[in-house]
Amino acid sequence: MKALPTPPEGETGPVTIYDVAARAGVGIATVSRAMNGSAPVAEATRAKVLAAVEELGFRPSHAGTSLAARTHAANGIVFPDLSGPYYAEVLLGYEETASRLGRSVLVLATHGRPDPDAAVRDLAGRVDGIVLLGRTVPDHVVEALSAFGLPVVVVARPEVAGVDSVRANSVDAARALGEHLAGHDLRKVAFLGSPEESPDVAERWRGVREGLGAHGIEPTVTPCLFDEESGARVAAGLLAVDDRPDALVCANDEIALGAIVAAEQIGLRVGRDIAITGWDDVMAARHARPALTTVRQPMRALGTLAAEVLDQRINATRTTPRHELLATDLVVRDSCGPHP
Amino acid sequence: MKALPTPPEGETGPVTIYDVAARAGVGIATVSRAMNGSAPVAEATRAKVLAAVEELGFRPSHAGTSLAARTHAANGIVFPDLSGPYYAEVLLGYEETASRLGRSVLVLATHGRPDPDAAVRDLAGRVDGIVLLGRTVPDHVVEALSAFGLPVVVVARPEVAGVDSVRANSVDAARALGEHLAGHDLRKVAFLGSPEESPDVAERWRGVREGLGAHGIEPTVTPCLFDEESGARVAAGLLAVDDRPDALVCANDEIALGAIVAAEQIGLRVGRDIAITGWDDVMAARHARPALTTVRQPMRALGTLAAEVLDQRINATRTTPRHELLATDLVVRDSCGPHP
DNA sequence: GGAGGCGTAGGAAGCGCTTTCATGTGGCGA
DNA sequence: TCGCCACATGAAAGCGCTTCCTACGCCTCC
Numbered sequence: 001m002k003a004l005p006t007p008p009e010g011e012t013g014p015v016t017i018y019d020v021a022a023r024a025g026v027g028i029a030t031v032s033r034a035m036n037g038s039a040p041v042a043e044a045t046r047a048k049v050l051a052a053v054e055e056l057g058f059r060p061s062h063a064g065t066s067l068a069a070r071t072h073a074a075n076g077i078v079f080p081d082l083s084g085p086y087y088a089e090v091l092l093g094y095e096e097t098a099s100r101l102g103r104s105v106l107v108l109a110t111h112g113r114p115d116p117d118a119a120v121r122d123l124a125g126r127v128d129g130i131v132l133l134g135r136t137v138p139d140h141v142v143e144a145l146s147a148f149g150l151p152v153v154v155v156a157r158p159e160v161a162g163v164d165s166v167r168a169n170s171v172d173a174a175r176a177l178g179e180h181l182a183g184h185d186l187r188k189v190a191f192l193g194s195p196e197e198s199p200d201v202a203e204r205w206r207g208v209r210e211g212l213g214a215h216g217i218e219p220t221v222t223p224c225l226f227d228e229e230s231g232a233r234v235a236a237g238l239l240a241v242d243d244r245p246d247a248l249v250c251a252n253d254e255i256a257l258g259a260i261v262a263a264e265q266i267g268l269r270v271g272r273d274i275a276i277t278g279w280d281d282v283m284a285a286r287h288a289r290p291a292l293t294t295v296r297q298p299m300r301a302l303g304t305l306a307a308e309v310l311d312q313r314i315n316a317t318r319t320t321p322r323h324e325l326l327a328t329d330l331v332v333r334d335s336c337g338p339h340p
Numbered sequence: 341m342k343a344l345p346t347p348p349e350g351e352t353g354p355v356t357i358y359d360v361a362a363r364a365g366v367g368i369a370t371v372s373r374a375m376n377g378s379a380p381v382a383e384a385t386r387a388k389v390l391a392a393v394e395e396l397g398f399r400p401s402h403a404g405t406s407l408a409a410r411t412h413a414a415n416g417i418v419f420p421d422l423s424g425p426y427y428a429e430v431l432l433g434y435e436e437t438a439s440r441l442g443r444s445v446l447v448l449a450t451h452g453r454p455d456p457d458a459a460v461r462d463l464a465g466r467v468d469g470i471v472l473l474g475r476t477v478p479d480h481v482v483e484a485l486s487a488f489g490l491p492v493v494v495v496a497r498p499e500v501a502g503v504d505s506v507r508a509n510s511v512d513a514a515r516a517l518g519e520h521l522a523g524h525d526l527r528k529v530a531f532l533g534s535p536e537e538s539p540d541v542a543e544r545w546r547g548v549r550e551g552l553g554a555h556g557i558e559p560t561v562t563p564c565l566f567d568e569e570s571g572a573r574v575a576a577g578l579l580a581v582d583d584r585p586d587a588l589v590c591a592n593d594e595i596a597l598g599a600i601v602a603a604e605q606i607g608l609r610v611g612r613d614i615a616i617t618g619w620d621d622v623m624a625a626r627h628a629r630p631a632l633t634t635v636r637q638p639m640r641a642l643g644t645l646a647a648e649v650l651d652q653r654i655n656a657t658r659t660t661p662r663h664e665l666l667a668t669d670l671v672v673r674d675s676c677g678p679h680p
Numbered sequence: 681g682g683a684g685g686c687g688t689a690g691g692a693a694g695c696g697c698t699t700t701c702a703t704g705t706g707g708c709g710a
Numbered sequence: 711t712c713g714c715c716a717c718a719t720g721a722a723a724g725c726g727c728t729t730c731c732t733a734c735g736c737c738t739c740c
Contacts (some may be wrong), residue, residue, distance in 0.1 A: 014488075016696055027720040032698060039699090042718060062466045063412070064696030067403040067725045074446070074466070082435065095422065095449050099459065104466060106414070106444050109435050119439065126402045126414075126444060179471035228623075281520055283568075284624035287597050356726055367690040372728060379729085382688060404726030407695045 005044060015058045026051035030049045035060070036181060048128075066155045074104040075310060076123045076130040078137070081111035084254070085282050086299055087133065090155070093303025100111045103128070106280065110136045117141050122158050131155055131176050136196055151313035153306050156200045159323055164313060166306045166324045170203035171210075173328040177249070177277060178211020180330065184337045186246040189219040191233060192259065193251020197198055198224075204279060208249050211329050220245075231258025239266060239274070246274060247336070253278035253285045256292055260335065275336040290334035298326045344606075355398045364392035375400070389612040390650075414444040415650060416463045416470040418477070421451035422552055425596070427473065430495070433643025434471065441651050443468070447469050450476045454535055457481050465492050465635060471495055471649045475538055484646045490497055491653035493646050504653060506664045508637045510543035511550075511596060513668040517617060518551020518588070518636060520670065524615060524677045529559040530578050532599065533591020540592045542618060546587050548656040558671045560585075572596025579614070586614060589675070593618035593625045600675065622623060630674035638666045 021028045026045060035040045041049075042264065064070050075098045079087050095105045098276070106121050110116035122139050124130055129151035132142060142160045146152045153164040189212055189222040195202040205221060212219050224234040235248055235258065248263075250256035256278030260270050268274050271290040278285055281296035305324055312318040341493040356544050361368045366385060373379045374389035381389070392398070400609055406412050412534040413590050415438045419427050435445045448463050450456035459574060464470055467490035473483060486492045488597045493504040521529065529552055535542040575598065588603075590596035596618030600610050606612050609641055621636035644662055653656040 014696095018696080021720095028697080029699075030719060033719090036698085040718070041648060045718080059461065059465050061407070061696050064725095065698080067401070067407050067727085068697040068699080070698095072403070076600060082428050083425075085423075085425050088422050088425070090432075091428075091447070092422040095447055099453070100449070103446070104446050104463065107431070107435055108439070108444070108445050112436070113439070121399065125399050141739080176728070188632070196470055254623075257623070260541040260627075282624075283594075283597070283622065284627045285601075287624045288627040289629035316588070316704090317359065335549040354726095358726080369691080369729075370689055373689085376728085378685070379689095385688080395723080401726050404695095405728080407697085407725085407731080408727040410695070410728095 014061070015056045017058070017060065017064075019056055020049065020052045020058045023056060024048045028129070033075055033275070035216075047190045063297035070336045072128050073102060073124060074106055074127045075307065075314075077306075078107045078108045078110060078120055078130065078132045079338055080109070082107075082109045082138050085279075086280055089237045089299035090303040090306075093300035094307045095303075095307075097151045097304045097307035100313075101307065103311075120145070120293045124148075125268060129153070130312045131306045131310060132157065133198060135269050153310045153313070155302055155306050158199045164309045166302055166309060167324070168200075168302060168326050168328045170200055170295075170328065171207040172325040173330055174204045174207020175211040176207075177293075177316065177329045178208040179214065180211075180293075180332060181247055181249070181275065181277070181336060182212055182215035182217055184247075186275060187217065188243070188245045189217055189247045189249060190245040191219050191221045191249045192224040192234055192238075193221070194228070195221065196221040197226075198251075204251060205237065218247065224251065226262050227253050227263075228254045231255030232256075232262040235262040235276075236266070237260035237270065239263060244274075248274065248336065250276065250278050252278045252295055253282045253292060256294070256335070257284055257288060260288060260290075277336050280329050285331075286333070288335070292335045294331050295337040296327065296329045296331050301326055347499050353398045354401070357398070357400065357432055359396055360389065360392045360398045363396060364388045380631075383399060385518075398643045399541040410464060410667040412445055412468045413442060414467045415647065415654075416446045416448065416451060416467040417511055417646075418448045418460055418463065418470065418472045420449070420474045420476050422447075422449045425587060426592075427638075429639035429647075430473065433640035433645075434476050434647045435643075437644045437647035438651075441647065443651075443656060446482055460485070464488075469493070470652045471650060472497065474540060482674055491650055493650045493653070494563075495642055495646050498539045499661075502661055504649045506642055507650060508540075508642060508664070508668045510635075510668065511547040513635045513670055514544045514547025515551040516547075516670045517633075518548040519554065520551075520614065520633075520672060521555055521589070521617070521676060522552055522555035524587075527557065528583070528585045529557055529587045529589060529590045530562040530585040531559050531561045531591070532574055532578075533561070533566070534563040535561065539587075544591060559589065564591065566592050568594045568598035568601075571595030573598075575599035575602040576606070579603060579608065582615075588614065588616045590616065590618050593620045593622045596634070596675070597624055597628060598629060600630075600632070611674045611677050613624045617676050621671055625671075626673070628675070633673045633676040634671050636669045636670065636671050641666055 017031050018030045021031045031049050034046045036042045061128045077094055098105050102309055117137055131153045133155045134157055139160055146163050159165045191205055193201050195205040224230050248259050256276050259276050263270050263274055271277050278292045278294040281294045283290035285294045309322050357368045357371050371389050374381045374386045375619045417434055457477055466484050471493045473495045474497055479500055486503050494504045499505045531545055533540040533541050535545040564570050569599050588599050596616050599616050603610050603614055610616050618632045621634045624636045625632035649662050
């Protein structure tokens with residue numbers, strides 16, 4: 001059991017650097033130096049100061065520090081949305097690394113917000129650097145922030161001039177997926193998702209088309225929101241026609257899981273009568289029956305790397321833009337049919 | 341701390357309230373009043389000020405504001421861990437509501453951190469209030485923060501004296517689950533999870549025991565980490581013995597999904613030879629085959645409510661502790677056997 | 681016509697910290 | 711013995727904002 005610091009008698013309000021200085025019999029400048037090691041302090045003095053800090057339970061005010069030092073010791077991260085396991089993992093990696101580097105993390109979800117740009121700008125005023133995921137704000141806002149001198153890293157979004165970026169290699173994995181599907185005996189392939197909604201999805205669509213195109217297959221694209229219910233609805237529509245697709249390539253796992261339900265509802269055997277694939281490899285993907293063929297992304301690593309890249313910029317360790325591309329894995333399971 | 345770089349010659353630093361005041365031909369006090377509406381300002385003056393703000397693109401420094409106004413306009417939230425869909429939903433609800441109330445959100449994950457208590461205390465210094473989820477820090481830290489005058493709300497954790505709390509009604513749902521299982525022809529029930537690790541799990545265990553006990557069934561408890569791999573391993577051990585359990589009641593869905601895999605691996609038909617239940621109703625629960633019987637918690641509402649309760653404390657709208665208990669739903673699917 | 685009231689606005693004092701600049705001290709070489 | 715130079719330290723000047731207190735018109739009311 002740790003003893004709690006004794007609050008000063010008769011004092012009101014939190015302990016300040018002045019209280020510590022008085023207690024240690026030194027000036028406030030010395031307290032600051034002793035605590036931060038920003039300048040040499042005699043060993044005896046330092047000991048006195050640290051003792052006073054301990055006795056009074058002194059915690060420097062962040063507001064004071066950040067005003068004087070013009071630094072926030074905090075990073076921001078902006079999500080389109082926080083639901084789904086995808087972003088949570090990114091945040092986890094980001095927070096872990098940022099905190100290891102001594103920075104707090106402020107989160108902002110733009111989804112359903114009246115004025116995302118203003119919210120991001122506000123966030124920008126409280127942090128030393130910011131990570132933007134996907135299409136949360138338009139390019140001109142990204143550029144404005146960056147031009148203003150705020151370090152910015154974009155994740156899962158196409159490169160913006162002069163701004164660091166960290167991405168998963170969607171194109172290669174999508175191409176591999178397309179080629180894998182071409183290996184099955186498929187002729188009519190439909191892509192479910194809205195490439196124009198998300199740059200990341202646009203890459204998936206492009207890769208899939210390239211992979212299939214190499215084998216003479218020309219997929220179609222059908223817009224679809226990124227949730228299960230939409231996936232089920234859109235899939236039901238696609239499968240209701242006579243000349244239905246042999247394969248549904250879905251922009252994410254939620255859509256695919258919804259599509260599986262829709263296909264089964266009209267009596268199709270997924271993996272035999274029809275192939276269905278997802279993207280993200282969420283937990284449900286491997287527990288679904290048939291298990292979902294999908295693509296695994298290094299989500300946690302994305303967050304970790306973003307935090308590191310951002311830190312280099314904040315500390316001015318590096319001034320040239322850095323663009324990271326992380327590998328992704330095609331995960332073949334049963335939903336795309338018996339393995340040839 | 342980082343050395344501040346001298347701004348290049350001719351470079352205009354960030355716009356301050358002085359710049360705005362000069363441009364509008366008024367004093368800084370008037371700018372402040374015009375922007376915050378903290379005191380009456382003549383309409384003509386206000387227009388001049390707002391025009392200057394617009395032209396200069398003035399954004400008040402948060403550090404300055406928070407130092408002068410002794411407020412941060414920010415809330416903290418502390419998670420044990422951020423992986424899994426559970427906490428992400430809570431965060432989503434929390435962030436949404438906090439931001440609607442004009443507050444930013446700082447997140448902190450204590451999992452795998454060398455000194456969680458210190459991290460929480462540090463966080464406490466940058467926010468106006470804090471939400472603690474589960475067993476992230478010991479009670480004495482919660483009490484210390486609260487005693488220090490910082491509004492604190494605990495979520496998914498037993499009430500702490502004088503501290504607001506928001507919880508899901510685990511006991512009732514667990515009792516309902518226990519009773520439901522007793523309705524199937526089960527004699528030997530094993531609970532997988534560590535009640536002593538998490539207060540929330542302790543409640544689940546208690547409720548299950550009560551529900552089964554009412555029908556003369558005495559379940560056993562087997563410690564288990566809260567991930568899939570542990571669930572599979574512990575379940576495999578339990579099922580390997582001759583007199584194996586008829587039912588595995590798992591502390592969360594991950595454990596249950598692992599247990600399903602383990603059971604199937606030794607040839608058991610889940611839902612017929614053995615009943616398995618989870619907790620949380622993650623997406624994978626409804627896609628698993630057999631679909632998982634589980635308990636749905638109002639996670640998003642938990643986050644939203646926590647933000648509201650906290651806000652009342654911060655604004656001193658309320659000074660008596662508030663303890664919220666949200667209803668949870670038993671979701672019966674196929675993994676616990678054919679419905680009687 | 682003078683005193684008081686009211687609405688408006690500016691000056692200036694902090695908020696708690698970092699950092700510069702000036703000062704005091706002791707050690708050292710000449 | 712004297713002067714010089716590191717070194718350690720304190721006083722004080724901000725950092726950008728809010729807010730108290732005061733000042734100044736101008737109007738109203740005796």
